[in-house]
Amino acid sequence: MSLATSLPAQRSRFNTLPLAIGLFCLLWSYAFVAGKIGVTHCPPLILLAARFSLAGILILGATLARGGGWSLTWRDAAVFAVLGIANNALYLGLGYTGLQSVSAGLGGLIVSANPVFTAALAALLLGEGMTWRKASGLLLGIIGVTAIVWHRLSVGADSLDGIVFTLASLASIVAGTILFKLLAPKGSLWIGNGVQNLAAGIALTPVALIFADVHAIDYTPGLIGAFAFLVLGGSILASWLWFHLLKTCGATAASAYHFLMPPLGMLFAFLVLGEHIEARDLLGIIPVALGIYLVTRPAKAKS
Numbered sequence: 001m002s003l004a005t006s007l008p009a010q011r012s013r014f015n016t017l018p019l020a021i022g023l024f025c026l027l028w029s030y031a032f033v034a035g036k037i038g039v040t041h042c043p044p045l046i047l048l049a050a051r052f053s054l055a056g057i058l059i060l061g062a063t064l065a066r067g068g069g070w071s072l073t074w075r076d077a078a079v080f081a082v083l084g085i086a087n088n089a090l091y092l093g094l095g096y097t098g099l100q101s102v103s104a105g106l107g108g109l110i111v112s113a114n115p116v117f118t119a120a121l122a123a124l125l126l127g128e129g130m131t132w133r134k135a136s137g138l139l140l141g142i143i144g145v146t147a148i149v150w151h152r153l154s155v156g157a158d159s160l161d162g163i164v165f166t167l168a169s170l171a172s173i174v175a176g177t178i179l180f181k182l183l184a185p186k187g188s189l190w191i192g193n194g195v196q197n198l199a200a201g202i203a204l205t206p207v208a209l210i211f212a213d214v215h216a217i218d219y220t221p222g223l224i225g226a227f228a229f230l231v232l233g234g235s236i237l238a239s240w241l242w243f244h245l246l247k248t249c250g251a252t253a254a255s256a257y258h259f260l261m262p263p264l265g266m267l268f269a270f271l272v273l274g275e276h277i278e279a280r281d282l283l284g285i286i287p288v289a290l291g292i293y294l295v296t297r298p299a300k301a302k303s
Helices: 003-012 017-041 044-065 074-099 104-111 114-125 132-154 160-183 189-211 221-249 251-273 279-283 285-296
Strands: none
Touching (some): 017 074, 044 074, 044 189, 074 221, 104 251, 114 132, 132 285, 189 221
16 A cells, blocks of 8 residues: 555544543633632622523524534433533532632642542443442542642631532532433534533523622623633533543543643642642642542453
8 A cells, every 4th residue: 555545544543532632621620710710800600690691692603603403302402401500500600609719729629529429420320330449549539639628728728618619519510420421412512512501591690690799790801801711712612522522431531531620720720820839739639640540540351
């Protein structure tokens, strides 16, 4: 076979998955910093209601503008709407409320425990096997996150209320991840992401109008930039990549990429927000890293 005829075959085998994983991790980890900037200048519920509503309108509007057809059944549309409540409204509503009194770095670290809890529920509900290796990994992950949270509380760096809200946020995204695999909606992930965002925006808007003060919004360049990133980079691109990875890699493996968020989140928080990082916080990542490795390492093939 000549070189000319082999090159197209090589190009066709180019694996885009690592690029998707890398881009997702960068977008998702920086979103904690953008969210911290946003809630500093705007009540979190108002920020999220506007973010989700605009993202949903942009996604579905772009689909109509380019002549794309509706590819979801009513059942799948309802499933994506439910996922929007869990993965968007609850996850980020609780998380952004927590970000008012915890650092962006700690917020990202707590949510990075997603893989250990997802693996446990996947074993119970999705039939994914639970071995001693996975059980050990789950325990190490919990120990690592607990150690860092305990340390942050002991030095007064973050508030207990904020940590509780962030833990509830973690529970929401774990539930949303399991629901996505359990309910297995079909059709376009792009349109499904639009439905999720719009459903979350509709759910949060009345709550924001009742409990948040519109006059508390401080229209600054920082808020505008953070909002633009959260809509385009977070709700549209990163969310689409997340569900693409879930469908491609499975619940446990896709969730494992969240472990990359703590070091990236802490780095972005240090560079952009000037948040202080202690060596003990970084050491706490070690058991979490080992735990994620044990949970997600492929089993050896039997000879």
